[in-house]
Amino acid sequence: MKNQDSILIFGASGQIGKSLIRKLTKNNYRVIAVTRSIHRKGYQIKTQSNFGYLELEEVDKFTEKNLIKIMKKCNICINLIGILYEKKKNHFNLIHSDLPSLLSKLASRLSLDQFIHISALGIEKAYDSNYATSKLNGEKNVIQNFKKYVILKPSIVYSVDDNFTTNFMRLLSIIPIMPLYYSGKTRFTPIHVSDFTNIIFEIVKKRITGETIECIGPEVLTFKEIIIKILKSIKKKRILFPLPLPLAKLNARIFQLMPKPLLTLDQLRLLKYDNVISGTYQTNLDFGMQAIKKFEEEINQYSFNWTSGGQFSKTKLIK
Numbered sequence: 001m002k003n004q005d006s007i008l009i010f011g012a013s014g015q016i017g018k019s020l021i022r023k024l025t026k027n028n029y030r031v032i033a034v035t036r037s038i039h040r041k042g043y044q045i046k047t048q049s050n051f052g053y054l055e056l057e058e059v060d061k062f063t064e065k066n067l068i069k070i071m072k073k074c075n076i077c078i079n080l081i082g083i084l085y086e087k088k089k090n091h092f093n094l095i096h097s098d099l100p101s102l103l104s105k106l107a108s109r110l111s112l113d114q115f116i117h118i119s120a121l122g123i124e125k126a127y128d129s130n131y132a133t134s135k136l137n138g139e140k141n142v143i144q145n146f147k148k149y150v151i152l153k154p155s156i157v158y159s160v161d162d163n164f165t166t167n168f169m170r171l172l173s174i175i176p177i178m179p180l181y182y183s184g185k186t187r188f189t190p191i192h193v194s195d196f197t198n199i200i201f202e203i204v205k206k207r208i209t210g211e212t213i214e215c216i217g218p219e220v221l222t223f224k225e226i227i228i229k230i231l232k233s234i235k236k237k238r239i240l241f242p243l244p245l246p247l248a249k250l251n252a253r254i255f256q257l258m259p260k261p262l263l264t265l266d267q268l269r270l271l272k273y274d275n276v277i278s279g280t281y282q283t284n285l286d287f288g289m290q291a292i293k294k295f296e297e298e299i300n301q302y303s304f305n306w307t308s309g310g311q312f313s314k315t316k317l318i319k
Contacts, residue, residue, distance in 0.1 A: 006073055007204065008032045010103070011080030012045055015161035016118070019197040020078070021045065025053035027201070032073055034059050062099060064106070071106050076204060078116040079103055084131070084163070085256070085264050092134035101141035108146040114209055116200065117142050121153045121189070121214055122275035129270040139212070147210060150203055154215040155275045158295070159193035160302035168230050169299075169306040171262065172238055179243035179251060181263075181271050184224025188275040191217035192298050195291035199284050212281045217291045220276060229296045233303035 007024060011017050012033035024031050032055045033045050045056060057070050071077060083095050100117050107115040119135050126132035142149050158165045172178060199215055202208075221229070224240065231238055243251065248268055256264040277283055284291060 005075065006030045006032060007076045007078060008034065008071060008074035009078045009080065010034045011082070011118075014080060015159050015193050016080050016157060016196060018045065018161065019159070019193045020080075020200055021054065023197045023201050024204070027205075029053065029204070031055070032057055032070065034070065036060055062102070064102065067102065067106055068110070071103075071110055071112070075112055076114045076116070077103060077107050077112055078118075078200065080118050082118065082120075082135075084267065085261050086130075086266075092130050093137070096131070096134035097137040097141060100138040101145060104142040104145035104149060107148070112146075112148065113207065114148055114150060114204065115142065115146050116150045116152065116203060119151050119153045121155045121216070122273055122278070123153075123270075124278055124280070126270055126273045129273075130266050131270055132273075143212075149210065150208055151212040152200065152203075152215050153212065153281070154191055154196055155189040155217065156191070157193050157196050158190050158298070161193070165230060165299050166302075167262065168227065169234050169303055172227070172231055172236055173234055173306045175238070177239045177241050178227055179248065180224055180227070180240055181243060181248050181268060182223075182245075183242040184222055184227065184240065186223045186271050186274060187220055188223065188226065189216035189220050189277070190226070190295050191215055191291050192293035192295075195293050199289045199291070202287070202289050208287070213287065214277050214281050214283045215291070216277055216283055216285075217293070217295065219295055221295060223271070226295070230299065230303070233296065233299050234306045235308070 007029055009017055009020065009031060012021060013035055017033070021031055021033060030053055034057050035045065036059065059066050059070065079100055081095060081099060083090055083092070086092055104115050104117070117138070119139050123132035123135050139151050142151060156164055160166065195217065196215055227240065249265065252263045252265045252268045255262045
């Protein structure tokens with residue numbers, strides 16, 4: 001039986017998922033969080049919610065039968081699942097195209113009130129990126145399958161739980177030279193995870209449907225500016241070196257051999273394209289949904305983990 005204001009979240013254990021669970025359960029929404037392993041991820045998810053407002057569902061295989069069983073329990077479904085690089089079992093088309101297509105078809109069949117799908121900003125022109133094309137195909141599938149869709153296209157979503165700022169803080173605390181791909185001129189509009197989850201919350205609350213919305217933070221920053229702000233935040237000085245494209249490709253080929261790649265060839269291709277509003281779609285600002293948190297101010301809240309002395313670098317002795 002479907003429960004009113006029950007929200008099913010796929011990708012609940014990521015930084016957006018955990019922040020969204022906090023926001024929704026705090027405002028008395030019942031959340032059903034899907035995880036592939038309750039034992040590995042469940043305890044983390046449970047700590048994010050108000051008691052009694054969260055239910056965990058373990059699904060190891062995303063078959064139509066398994067998905068229908070849990071989607072019958074909700075009236076709103078949110079898909080946060082995405083990957084930055086491919087593995088043998090998880091490839092871009094499967095995660096970014098096929099899964100959203102299946103979920104949106106089932107949302108239509110079960111007559112849900114909303115299906116909210118997270119895509120990405122700045123991918124329309126990136127035809128040479130497998131990541132971008134898979135994301136775009138996913139958007140098209142969702143729009144075709146279900147009229148009550150909302151597609152959100154955020155720029156970089158950052159926080160202490162991300163895989164962007166924290167990876168660069170870790171890397172910049174070690175290496176003496178930082179390569180700048182495409183001279184560091186690629187532009188981004190980073191949005192803090194709490195601002196982004198506030199946007200999702202407002203979309204749920206206002207029952208917005210049939211919209212594709214680009215979600216941006218309050219600043220436009222180049223890749224070089226982001227690196228400089230991170231260096232300032234962790235109190236390090238490094239040589240910033242514009243890396244010629246042939247060397248950048250070689251760099252990416254080496255990095256993508258790592259279990260958790262710092263850079264892949266596909267990500268390098270994607271870095272050619274600005275991560276800013278396209279002008280094709282409305283933004284969160286057009287819907288009166290502000291994103292107010294500034295990049296440098298927010299990363300300063302957790303960057304001490306990568307400074308000399310760690311958390312004790314914030315301690316001041318009183319004489």
